[in-house]
Amino acid sequence: MANYIAVSIAWTIDVRPMEVREIEETASKIISSLNKAIIGYEKELKLILVALLSNGHVLLEGVPGIAKTTAVKGLARLIGLDAVNEIEIDRIPYRGLSRVQCTPDLMPSDITGSLIYNPKDLKFEPRFGPIFSYILLADEINRAIPRTQSALLQAMQEREVTIGDRTYRLEYRDKGKFFFVLATQNPVEYEGTYPLPEAQLDRFLMRIVMEYPETLEEEKQILRLHMARLREPIEELDKVIDPDWIIAAQESIALNVKVPESTLEYITRGIRYTRPEMFEPLRDLLLLGASPRAGIYLMRAAKVHAALRGSEEVLPEDVDAVASAVLNHRLIPNPEKLVELRMSGETFTSSYRIAREAIEFALRTARKEL
Ligand SMILES: Nc1ncnc2c1ncn2[C@@H]1O[C@H](COP(=O)(O)OP(=O)(O)OP(=O)(O)O)[C@@H](O)[C@H]1O
Ligand SMILES: [Mg+2]
Numbered sequence: 001m002a003n004y005i006a007v008s009i010a011w012t013i014d015v016r017p018m019e020v021r022e023i024e025e026t027a028s029k030i031i032s033s034l035n036k037a038i039i040g041y042e043k044e045l046k047l048i049l050v051a052l053l054s055n056g057h058v059l060l061e062g063v064p065g066i067a068k069t070t071a072v073k074g075l076a077r078l079i080g081l082d083a084v085n086e087i088e089i090d091r092i093p094y095r096g097l098s099r100v101q102c103t104p105d106l107m108p109s110d111i112t113g114s115l116i117y118n119p120k121d122l123k124f125e126p127r128f129g130p131i132f133s134y135i136l137l138a139d140e141i142n143r144a145i146p147r148t149q150s151a152l153l154q155a156m157q158e159r160e161v162t163i164g165d166r167t168y169r170l171e172y173r174d175k176g177k178f179f180f181v182l183a184t185q186n187p188v189e190y191e192g193t194y195p196l197p198e199a200q201l202d203r204f205l206m207r208i209v210m211e212y213p214e215t216l217e218e219e220k221q222i223l224r225l226h227m228a229r230l231r232e233p234i235e236e237l238d239k240v241i242d243p244d245w246i247i248a249a250q251e252s253i254a255l256n257v258k259v260p261e262s263t264l265e266y267i268t269r270g271i272r273y274t275r276p277e278m279f280e281p282l283r284d285l286l287l288l289g290a291s292p293r294a295g296i297y298l299m300r301a302a303k304v305h306a307a308l309r310g311s312e313e314v315l316p317e318d319v320d321a322v323a324s325a326v327l328n329h330r331l332i333p334n335p336e337k338l339v340e341l342r343m344s345g346e347t348f349t350s351s352y353r354i355a356r357e358a359i360e361f362a363l364r365t366a367r368k369e370l
C-alpha cells in the first residue's frame with residue numbers, strides 16, 4: 001500500500017486584522033529562510049512572495065538547474081505545505097503542493113480531474129486532479145499542448161474547475177485556502193514546445209526571469225552549501241507560517257495599504273508611456289503597450305512591495321521594484337527590433353530585454369514629469 005498520510009485539518013478562520021509591521025517581519029523571515037537554502041536570487045524570491053501576497057500567479061523562466069523547483073518547494077515548506085497530502089474542505093481533498101510535469105500527452109483532465117465509475121455504489125465519482133492544491137508547480141508549461149495549457153490558464157483565472165456537471169472551488173478564502181500557480185518555462189528550447197499565446201500570458205501576474213548566478217563567489221557558495229550533504233538543503237528549513245497567514249496578509253494589504261495621488265499619477269503615466277500609438281519615442285521598441293488591466297496588477301503588486309517594507313503608503317520606488325516583472329510579458333516587441341537583437345546574438349532573451357528597456361524608458365519619462 002502506498003505510504004499515504006491523510007492529514008485532515010478543519011480550517012476555520014476569520015480573517016484577522018494584521019499590521020503591516022507584522023507582514024514585514026514575517027516576510028523578511030520567509031526570505032531569509034529561503035536564502036539559507038538558495039544562494040542569491042533575493043530579488044526573485046521576494047518577487048515570488050509579492051506575487052503570492054497579491055493573489056497572482058507566476059511564470060518562472062530560466063535555464064535548467066538554477067533552483068526554480070527548489071524555490072517553489074522551499075516556499076511550500078515554509079508554509080508547512082510540502083508534506084501535506086490532504087486537507088479536506090467541503091469534502092474536497094486539497095494537496096499542499098502538487099507538481100505536474102507538462103508533456104505533449106498531458107490531457108486537460110490530467111490536471112483538473114475526471115469522473116470515474118465506482119462499481120460498488122454504481123455511480124460516477126470525481127477524481128480530483130493535481131490542480132486541487134494550495135501550490136501547483138507546473139513544470140515546463142510550454143511542453144503541454146494548447147488545449148491543456150488553456151484548461152490550466154482558465155482554472156487559474158476563474159479559480160474553479162468543472163468535473164462532470166459540478167463546479168469545484170480552488171480557493172476558499174474564509175477557510176484559509178489560497179491557490180497559487182507557479183509555472184516554469186525554459187527559454188532555450190523551442191523544439192517540441194507550444195509557446196503560450198500572448199493573450200494568455202497575462203493570466204500570470206508576473207513573469208520572473210531567473211538568470212545564472214551573478215558572481216563566481218555565489219557559484220562557490222552553492223557548491224559549499226551542497227558539499228557535506230546528499231539531501232536538499234531546503235529539507236532542513238522549518239515552517240514559518242500557516243496557509244491562513246497568506247490570506248490574512250493579502251486581505252490586510254488590499255485594505256490598508258494606500259496609494260497616494262502622486263504615486264497613482266506615476267503608475268498611470270508609466271503605463272500610458274509604454275503605448276507606442278500614444279507615445280512616439282517607443283515605436284522602435286514596441287508594437288503593443290500595457291493595458292489598464294496591466295496597470296491594476298502593477299498597482300496591486302506595488303502595494304504588496306510597500307507592505308514588505310513595513311509601509312502603508314506606496315512610493316514610486318515600490319512601483320519600480322515590481323514593474324519589470326509585472327509588465328515584461330504583457331508588451332509586444334516590435335518585430336524589427338527583435339530581429340535586430342537576435343542577429344546580434346541575443347537569441348533567447350531578446351524579447352525580455354526589449355520589454356525591460358521600454359519599461360525603464362516609460363517610467364523614467366513618467367518620473368521626470370512628477
Ligand atoms: N542558487 C542556488 N542555491 C542553492 N542550490 C542551488 C542553486 N542553484 C541550483 N541549486 C541546486 O541545484 C539543483 C537543481 O535545482 P532545481 O531542481 O531547483 O533546478 P531547476 O531550475 O528546477 O531545473 P529544471 O529546469 O531542470 O527543473 C538542486 O539540488 C539545487 O539545490
Ligand atoms: Mg525544475
